[in-house]
């Protein structure tokens with residue numbers, strides 16, 4: 637009985653001793669310090685060495701990283717004289733993947749990671765995030781469907797700029813995607829548009845609208861497989877023709893010329 641009491645006392649006192657309620661300016665007690673103490677600057681800490689007291693040094697003016705793309709067509713999707721957007725994906729970017737097929741494969745993968753949450757695998761703008769936003773009452777600036785004429789005819793460079801810089805409610809993805817990955821996504825968005833030419837034609841909430849679009853898996857990863865998107869779910873009876881693209885649909889590669 638007594639030993640139980642002692643045990644309980646030890647337990648409560650050690651629990652209290654471990655209380656971390658108070659803050660302290662003293663350095664923490666660390667048994668084996670090894671590399672704990674070493675001369676280094678902490679992020680955002682003050683420097684006694686530099687006149688401006690910043691430990692985080694700004695880049696020297698005009699510095700360009702070795703990896704940085706300097707061609708405005710590739711980097712910004714803008715013409716060399718900055719008079720407008722480039723109309724088609726620069727050939728250099730296609731070449732960097734070794735052709736349009738590997739580029740689309742990469743674009744499909746990156747699109748799946750970065751765009752599907754909001755724009756859906758089909759590009760109809762009804763991704764999981766959109767559904768949640770709507771359920772929570774957010775109705776402004778929802779992602780648009782890619783299957784509308786304005787975006788079908790938008791210059792490739794403007795699509796690229798949207799990925800890089802974002803637009804109103806859409807965040808920018810430039811810092812997460814390399815220049816060529818951004819172009820690969822543009823190529824894949826074009827492939828989606830070609831593979832689902834009828835998507836977006838239906839009116840919202842139209843019961844006779846075509847059946848749900850083919851899933852991303854049914855969308856071709858390669859230009860040559862384009863007609864395979866005809867494997868869409870069967871349309872409800874009496875509805876408009878299914879979303880199968882014409883077998884003669886131009887290959888996405890065409891947008892690279």
Ligand code: HEC
Nearest residue numbers: 750751753754777778779780798799803804805806809821
């Ligand atoms: C967090 C959600 C979200 C993600 C992720 C997202 N978008 Fe968007 N996107 C939006 C919203 C919201 C809009 C509508 C913006 C507006 O109304 O101006 C939009 C608009 C667009 C547009 C139309 C721009 C225009 O001029 O109307 C394109 C193209 C687009 N997104 C492409 C992409 C691509 C490609 C990706 C993947 C890299 C992506 N988006 C990722 C939310 C998102």
